[in-house]
Amino acid sequence: MDSRMQLTKALLALPVRTAWRSWRNPIPFPEMFDGNTDKLPEFIVQTGSYMFVDDKTFSSDALKVTFLITRLTGPALQWVMPYIEKDSPLLSDYRGFLAEMKRVFGWEEDEDF
Template identity: 75%
Template sequence: MDGRVQLIKALLALPIRPAASRWRNPISFPDTFDGDTDRLPEFIVQTGAYMLADENTFSTDALKVTFLITRLTGRALQWVIPYVRKESPLLNDYPAFLAEMKRFFGWEEDDDF
């Protein structure tokens, strides 16, 4: 018992250090995308901004595509499943993946920014 008391006293005597703060992305976490063509531009902007603010985490095209896939639901998720199953090269090419999303979900080039 005496040893525990001494240990507690020693621990209490240690200087209090603030917890190391973890970096937090200043951009809001992106909403999911369910395949609604009207929401595709917003989805691409949200996810792009989120990834751009944390370039260390999203350092490769494969990581960027993987992140986009985690934000897909419904029809959009069903669309991407065959690409994942086939291990498509698009999964490692962010610009090409975005182009294929735009094509499939009907983003007209005139609306492109």
């Protein structure tokens, strides 16, 4: 199994909040996203804000995308699985991954996060 798949599975297995960290992110932990188009803008803002204030943890595009994947459920999680299985380059491209999410889940606004 490749390292990205192992990392994704390990992150998915983690509890929602880890007790070993002494620093607490002031942004609320992002809610899960199930593929509901109406909730996509809120999901992108929540996850982006959460990662922005903890830029040491989320220091690369691959870590940002992996975090987004851990917040997916239902149809959204099913959508991303082929990308993980094929080790898609989108897994290391945060903006590209967001653009693909917007395209797939029907967000038609021109705003860019």
